Amino acid sequence: MIYIFQEAFKGFFKNKSMSLITVGIVSVSIFIFGLFIIGTANLMNLIKLAEDKIEMVAYINENTNENGIQSVRNNILSIAGVQSVEYISKEQAKEQFIKDFKDNANLLEVFENNPLPASIKVHISIAYKNPENLKNISEKIALFKEVSDVDYGAEWVDELDRAVKFLFIIDIILGIIIALASVFIVFNTIRLTIMARKDQIDIMDLVGATESYIEIPYIIEGIFHGLLGSLISAGILYLLFSFLSTKFPALISMNNSIICILAIFGVFLGFIGSIMSVKQCLSEIRDFKSRKKVKI
Amino acid sequence: MIEFSNVSKSFQGDWLALKNASFKINKGEFAFLIGKSGAGKSTIMKLIYLDIFPEDGYINIAGYDSRTIKRKDIPFLRRKIGVIFQDFKLLPDRNVYDNVAFALKVTGESYRNIRKKTLDALASVKMSHKRNSYPYQLSGGEQQKVAIARAIVREPFILLADEPTGNVDPENTAGIMNLLFEINTLGTAVLMATHDHSLIKKDINQVIGIRDGKIVKPENIFSKLDIEETESAL
Ligand SMILES: Nc1ncnc2c1ncn2[C@@H]1O[C@H](COP(=O)(O)OP(=O)(O)O)[C@@H](O)[C@H]1O
Ligand SMILES: [Mg+2]
Numbered sequence A: 001m002i003y004i005f006q007e008a009f010k011g012f013f014k015n016k017s018m019s020l021i022t023v024g025i026v027s028v029s030i031f032i033f034g035l036f037i038i039g040t041a042n043l044m045n046l047i048k049l050a051e052d053k054i055e056m057v058a059y060i061n062e063n064t065n066e067n068g069i070q071s072v073r074n075n076i077l078s079i080a081g082v083q084s085v086e087y088i089s090k091e092q093a094k095e096q097f098i099k100d101f102k103d104n105a106n107l108l109e110v111f112e113n114n115p116l117p118a119s120i121k122v123h124i125s126i127a128y129k130n131p132e133n134l135k136n137i138s139e140k141i142a143l144f145k146e147v148s149d150v151d152y153g154a155e156w157v158d159e160l161d162r163a164v165k166f167l168f169i170i171d172i173i174l175g176i177i178i179a180l181a182s183v184f185i186v187f188n189t190i191r192l193t194i195m196a197r198k199d200q201i202d203i204m205d206l207v208g209a210t211e212s213y214i215e216i217p218y219i220i221e222g223i224f225h226g227l228l229g230s231l232i233s234a235g236i237l238y239l240l241f242s243f244l245s246t247k248f249p250a251l252i253s254m255n256n257s258i259i260c261i262l263a264i265f266g267v268f269l270g271f272i273g274s275i276m277s278v279k280q281c282l283s284e285i286r287d288f289k290s291r292k293k294v295k296i
Numbered sequence B: 001m002i003e004f005s006n007v008s009k010s011f012q013g014d015w016l017a018l019k020n021a022s023f024k025i026n027k028g029e030f031a032f033l034i035g036k037s038g039a040g041k042s043t044i045m046k047l048i049y050l051d052i053f054p055e056d057g058y059i060n061i062a063g064y065d066s067r068t069i070k071r072k073d074i075p076f077l078r079r080k081i082g083v084i085f086q087d088f089k090l091l092p093d094r095n096v097y098d099n100v101a102f103a104l105k106v107t108g109e110s111y112r113n114i115r116k117k118t119l120d121a122l123a124s125v126k127m128s129h130k131r132n133s134y135p136y137q138l139s140g141g142e143q144q145k146v147a148i149a150r151a152i153v154r155e156p157f158i159l160l161a162d163e164p165t166g167n168v169d170p171e172n173t174a175g176i177m178n179l180l181f182e183i184n185t186l187g188t189a190v191l192m193a194t195h196d197h198s199l200i201k202k203d204i205n206q207v208i209g210i211r212d213g214k215i216v217k218p219e220n221i222f223s224k225l226d227i228e229e230t231e232s233a234l
Helices: A002-014 A016-052 A066-077 A090-100 A102-110 A131-142 A154-195 A198-207 A211-247 A256-290 B041-048 B071-078 B096-105 B111-124 B140-152 B170-185 B227-233
Strands: A056-060 A082-088 A119-124 A147-151 B002-012 B015-025 B030-034 B056-061 B081-084 B158-162 B189-194 B206-211 B214-216
Touching (some): A016 A154, A016 A256, A056 A131, A066 A119, A082 A090, A131 A147, A131 A154, A154 A198, A154 A211, A198 A211, A211 A256, B002 B041, B015 B041, B015 B206, B030 B041, B030 B170, B041 B056, B041 B158, B041 B189, B081 B140, B111 B140, B140 B170, B158 B170, B170 B189
Parallel strands (some): B015 B214, B030 B206, B081 B158, B158 B189
Antiparallel strands (some): A056 A119, B002 B015, B002 B056, B206 B214
């Protein structure tokens, strides 16, 4: 058992250049993968911010009394997907208008009475913020006799929904391409470094090392390369994004869960890459001897 | 102890590298396997340590049967078989001591024993003084001695030597041969494959001839006269 770790460790230092190349290639692959993950996190965040802006307003008929308001509030609250409601009286609406349109506040002065209707702001839970559900809820609210009109920016919601779906597909395709490319590149690098030690594996097999004894040092080495590579790229990404977030404060930068994802991805690449390579190397050595035409 | 029973081996198609070979090697024996290049000597060696398997017939190696042995038992069989080659197969990135110790480390030998066994093996091939040298600093004869030390460090019951003097200059050939005889006197069987008649000594227990994959009398390894008789015997 001591041997196994010693050998894995020695392998790392003995083949310095090969180890550096492996770690370097893992770092670059994971760096690109990390950019993608952070990009995705920021994209999700933007979508969430946009969806937060979605709100529904139910305008109340002029002649609705206190009781009517109370009952329509409760009725709206009982609709599935409605999180909370907020009543805005005619006076509040006017104040808000004046606040919002400071320069043109006198627009209202042409009216004898306050023309702004009372309304109920309806907060929708995030899961219901899609075109179908919003439409459904708005139609239900419109049925109440106290409600004159419901508005939730249907066109904008539709557009946002289409954009989100499009970005999602692009993001997933990009993610698959990047992940596959990383797997391919890292696996091949590990394979080359292990194949370069074919002679060593051949001797182990000859003197009677069991398969696990042959494989485990290479696997530990692979895991170590993967972990080291991912931590290096995580470090670089961390620095890069701390710098960027001083310029763009809204940016989501590296956090622990992203570091974890990268480390797991790195270890995964190293582990699977080395286990597959060493098994392939071993079976190649054996096949070579029993089948292929070679000059002995 | 080692028994070949009607063993045939093909590498591709119908062509047989070994045809119906039968012979025995007894415990502690020194046996020669003699034949021209390409006759099938290395094939026999590889069959003994089950690097390759026969298509027909079977081999019994110290109780392990080639037909029934499990993949996971092969390493344990190999620990009891020492093998050396014409090209030594030393690892260039480690010194003499580590090359020999490697065979112990990768087979899970306890740390206490590795040092003692390695030094013992190096002493018995008279290479202790070069334990810190790297293979490239050694002559062919010296490299072969290190390879022998690695092969015997686990105290195998047989040492397979496949053209062990092929890359060793004439002065050192006798040294290697003497070493093999010495190892044999200590109780390890030796099977040595060679094409070189001059290496055969009087006190060898058995000489197995091989020609074109067939076991023949040693004096017939070059002749074509007995082809018909061997083939009718098949
Ligand atoms: N792995 C292999 N694939 C194909 N042919 C092989 C292989 N190993 C050996 N042979 C063939 O089998 C024959 C015997 O080879 P070998 O046992 O190496 O001969 P020797 O050791 O007596 O010189 C040769 O003709 C050789 O070309
Ligand atoms: Mg040969």
